Amino acid sequence: MFQRIDHVGIACHNLEEKIEFYESTFGLVVVSREVNEEQGVREAMLHVADGDGGASYIQLLEPLHPDTAVGKYLSKRGEGVHHIGYGVADVAKAMADIAAKGVRLIDERPRHGSMGASIAFLHPKDVGGVLTELVETPRH
Numbered sequence: 406m407f408q409r410i411d412h413v414g415i416a417c418h419n420l421e422e423k424i425e426f427y428e429s430t431f432g433l434v435v436v437s438r439e440v441n442e443e444q445g446v447r448e449a450m451l452h453v454a455d456g457d458g459g460a461s462y463i464q465l466l467e468p469l470h471p472d473t474a475v476g477k478y479l480s481k482r483g484e485g486v487h488h489i490g491y492g493v494a495d496v497a498k499a500m501a502d503i504a505a506k507g508v509r510l511i512d513e514r515p516r517h518g519s520m521g522a523s524i525a526f527l528h529p530k531d532v533g534g535v536l537t538e539l540v541e542t543p544r545h
């Protein structure tokens with residue numbers, strides 16, 4: 406079902422500071438910056454590697470408001486790993502297959518994610534405490 410780890414999402418208070426850290430410490434390069442109002446985030450994707458299943462990234466996430474998924478996470482747990490995003494070929498099919506196994510979907514239908522992707526989240530309480538995202542990248 407999973408083609409690769411598409412990205413690891415990391416919650417932070419200050420996006421510009423964290424971008425500077427990842428660039429200067431690890432030499433990663435920002436390939437996309439977006440504001441996603443629906444997800445309540447200002448974010449950047451930093452390219453890590455290319456593999457047979459596609460590329461992988463670090464997604465840095467700053468909340469737009471305290472009362473958002475990432476804002477609540479920061480106030481409860483502080484900065485750190487927020488979620489894992491797996492690449493899938495067909496997000497709607499993956500959602501149906503996973504829901505059939507009894508894992509709760511947070512999203513009833515795919516949403517808009519970074520760089521034109523279709524995304525959907527699985528509830529962390531059903532995945533051993535790991536917020537899990539399915540990512541279908543657009544076909545070129």
Ligand code: CMX
Nearest residue numbers: 414444474475477478487488511518519526529534535536
């Ligand atoms: N990882 C693991 N557990 C998490 C979590 C996370 N990122 N976020 C919340 N939880 C846990 C909390 O610790 C809490 O557990 P306890 O009840 O044991 O304390 C429980 O889930 C409920 O947390 P909450 O703070 O009350 O938050 P909500 O229930 O309102 O929301 C969630 C939690 C997962 C449903 C919400 O964060 C969500 O819908 N996330 C999906 C969307 C998202 O994260 N968007 C930002 C990223 C966008 C992108 O990647 O493009």
Ligand code: CO
Nearest residue numbers: 414464490538
């Ligand atoms: Co993500």
